[in-house]
Amino acid sequence: LVLNWATVYQAIFTNCTVKLITPMASGPAEPPRNKVTVVGVGMVGMACAVSILLRDLADELALVDVMEDKLKGEMMDLQHGSLFLKTSKIVADKDYAVTANSRIVVVTAGVRQQEGESRLNLVQRNVNIFKHIIPQIVKHSPNCTLIVVSNPVDVLTYVTWKLSGLPKHRVIGSGTNLDSARFRFLMAERLGIHATSFNGWVLGEHGDTSVPVWSGVSVAGVNLQKLNPEFGLDGDKEDWKATHKEVVDSAYEVIKLKGYTNWAIGLSVADLTESIIKNMSRIHPVSTMVKDMYGIGEEVFLSLPCVLNSNGVGSVINMTLTDAEVGQLKKSADTLWGIQKDLKDV
Amino acid sequence: MYCHTPCGPWSTVVHYIWNRDLCDELCLIDVMEDKLKGEVMDLQHGSLFCKTHKIVGDKDYSTTAHSKVVVVTAGARQQEGESRLNLVQRNVNIFKFIIPQIVKYSPNAILLVVSNPVDILTYVAWKLSGFPRHRVIGSGTNLDSGRFRHLMGEKLHLHPSSCHGWIIGEHGDSSVPVWSGVNVAGVSLKGLNPDMGTDADKEDWKHVHKMVVNGAYEVIKLKGYTSWAIGLSVADLVESILKNLHKVHPVSTLVKGMHGVKEEVFLSVPCVLGNSGLTDIIHMTLKPEEEKQLINSAETLWGVQKELTL
Numbered sequence: 001l002v003l004n005w006a007t008v009y010q011a012i013f014t015n016c017t018v019k020l021i022t023p024m025a026s027g028p029a030e031p032p033r034n035k036v037t038v039v040g041v042g043m044v045g046m047a048c049a050v051s052i053l054l055r056d057l058a059d060e061l062a063l064v065d066v067m068e069d070k071l072k073g074e075m076m077d078l079q080h081g082s083l084f085l086k087t088s089k090i091v092a093d094k095d096y097a098v099t100a101n102s103r104i105v106v107v108t109a110g111v112r113q114q115e116g117e118s119r120l121n122l123v124q125r126n127v128n129i130f131k132h133i134i135p136q137i138v139k140h141s142p143n144c145t146l147i148v149v150s151n152p153v154d155v156l157t158y159v160t161w162k163l164s165g166l167p168k169h170r171v172i173g174s175g176t177n178l179d180s181a182r183f184r185f186l187m188a189e190r191l192g193i194h195a196t197s198f199n200g201w202v203l204g205e206h207g208d209t210s211v212p213v214w215s216g217v218s219v220a221g222v223n224l225q226k227l228n229p230e231f232g233l234d235g236d237k238e239d240w241k242a243t244h245k246e247v248v249d250s251a252y253e254v255i256k257l258k259g260y261t262n263w264a265i266g267l268s269v270a271d272l273t274e275s276i277i278k279n280m281s282r283i284h285p286v287s288t289m290v291k292d293m294y295g296i297g298e299e300v301f302l303s304l305p306c307v308l309n310s311n312g313v314g315s316v317i318n319m320t321l322t323d324a325e326v327g328q329l330k331k332s333a334d335t336l337w338g339i340q341k342d343l344k345d346v
Numbered sequence: 347m348y349c350h351t352p353c354g355p356w357s358t359v360v361h362y363i364w365n366r367d368l369c370d371e372l373c374l375i376d377v378m379e380d381k382l383k384g385e386v387m388d389l390q391h392g393s394l395f396c397k398t399h400k401i402v403g404d405k406d407y408s409t410t411a412h413s414k415v416v417v418v419t420a421g422a423r424q425q426e427g428e429s430r431l432n433l434v435q436r437n438v439n440i441f442k443f444i445i446p447q448i449v450k451y452s453p454n455a456i457l458l459v460v461s462n463p464v465d466i467l468t469y470v471a472w473k474l475s476g477f478p479r480h481r482v483i484g485s486g487t488n489l490d491s492g493r494f495r496h497l498m499g500e501k502l503h504l505h506p507s508s509c510h511g512w513i514i515g516e517h518g519d520s521s522v523p524v525w526s527g528v529n530v531a532g533v534s535l536k537g538l539n540p541d542m543g544t545d546a547d548k549e550d551w552k553h554v555h556k557m558v559v560n561g562a563y564e565v566i567k568l569k570g571y572t573s574w575a576i577g578l579s580v581a582d583l584v585e586s587i588l589k590n591l592h593k594v595h596p597v598s599t600l601v602k603g604m605h606g607v608k609e610e611v612f613l614s615v616p617c618v619l620g621n622s623g624l625t626d627i628i629h630m631t632l633k634p635e636e637e638k639q640l641i642n643s644a645e646t647l648w649g650v651q652k653e654l655t656l
Contacts, residue, residue: 019538073569080575082496083506181394195394258384264391
């Protein structure tokens, strides 16, 4: 017995940690305050994760996926960069218990849009995946705000809302936040200014039938449609409408060229995450439940300017739209409802 | 202006540099034109969220003109189980095409070589470019040290930036952990635990170094390649250069005449980085066995280098 104690005693004295560090606070570790989970470690999920890490938004990051090796490899690769980051805990597992106590959960899981495939064709494939994912997220983080990125995002945000049972202000679709960013970039390029100095909103459905609100476009407070009454219309000699078409086509073009898009969507999701985590009440065009707005009678999700803060969608800005623009929103709503009503198990 | 070549999983390097607002113009180069164009467009679409106003890409090197820093990640990727030294001649041939073109358009640039085997390829880039040795730097053991400090942080429940440890020498299997320098708040861990780094060490710190060496292979086995950590470590180096920070980093430089090394080889030692490139080298006090390891690495690298056709 004496010999055993001597060995233990010796071990304690050669224990580096004990000699180096005197603990002050005992007890279990504090739970995270700004935990973010990213579901899906494909190119989009990782771009979201990295953008969030680089902006120092989270004190803990959790990754979930079904592909265990890929998941572990990605987690390790991020952890190896810890020295250069300020997110002290990065975890990953295929078991959703690892996501517990998240403030924000970003859902990028699902199958990727194929070359030439329209977003609406992805639907039932992704609904079946969500039936497995969403209840587990909510079980472990009942107070989180969900940001849905997977396409077709407006339909899948509806699906997520239904499957989660969460109130509508806590389920957001990344929506036209990216379309608006592309729009502002392309328009600003034409004028030789930075995208942040060009104010313009693309609303409605994320994708082929998104609605550029031409009447709201301005630079330094100068309304462009007042300068050029043809702005955005078919007769427009300057053909600004072509720039919106470029926005719609650009996702397909990037996919055709490099196989997928990830950097821009990753950054746009980090932008949304920042507003929510920091309770900023900034306005973003994101997909929200629009029933009873603009004469829409169905439960569909479309992008409108939303005030994002720690509640999720705090409020929605009532934009003044032309009759034609309202007509486009209603048409999108009808198309989306046409798909949603036929979905099984939602 | 900053230039990167080429795209691939290591386009994450680009992403970090862009995301950290380090440069005013970013240029990408690759031979795969579609992939290149797609990557450039994807980055441009994120302009609203960043402060790099110009992002360009082309397979023609004239777009790289006037670059301040050129990061070279071009080359074949390490396969599962393949050691870094096996990649050599494949990558030398690619460099013979790339380096002269970079030099032609940006004669005053600082070259930062990342492609593996990095120590040999930094030597190759130096020879092919004709640049002075302070303007050709290899990413070296900046990443190995980052991995080591992360693991040390896990072991001690501290943030990696508070755990100090230097891994020098060859980036890869025979990197050298300088145990005498490992410290927390100035407290030498080897002073507390004299067995540290030896086989007798009950805390098995030697295993921590082994995990650093194997770390890359393990990540490659799991996800096919490594990208995030190397990207972050290169952005860290670029930041020191572009912001003239004079921070000390373990990077690969010409070490002939130091620590008993006789050959013209590049190995990682602590170097001061600023806007003219590598301004100074910190001379570490190494134990005889640590110096011997550096000399052995130098001989191995020279053995490969002398067979190369440049």
